[in-house]
Amino acid sequence: MTGLLVNYYETAAIILFGVGFTTLMFHNNLIKKIIGLNIMDTAIFLFFIAKGYIAGGEAPIIRGEFNGVLNYVNPVPTALMLTGIVVAVTTTAFALGLTIQLNEKYGTIDLDKIMEMRGNSDDK
Secondary structure (H helix, E strand, O other), rough: OHHHOOOOOHHHHHHHHHHHHHHHHOEEHHHHHHHHHHHHHHHHHHHHHHHHHOOOOOOOOOOOOOOOOOOOOHHHHHHHHHHHHHHHHHHHHHHHHHHHHHHHHHHOOOOHHHHHHHHHHHHH
């Protein structure tokens, strides 16, 4: 139990991921599904950045002489998460564009209603 209290960033990331996953799975509204996916993305970003952080660490830039202290923050998780944010924004824009197209074609963004209308049109 003390591990959860000490690692509160990781705990918050796990809770956020659970909230996003349940939103994605249990809502039929496409906008809510996109929001759930974004919450999951944010949780993953928080988790990886928290794992890459070192308390009291410095940027990995050596100024002057190297004194042998290796208390540097790893820049790789941060760089990967910046790339992930760009991909998440692009995916969100694409999903919202598809949602607009579905709304124009079917007149709703409820996934069950869209699937029902689509099933009825395939029978004809």
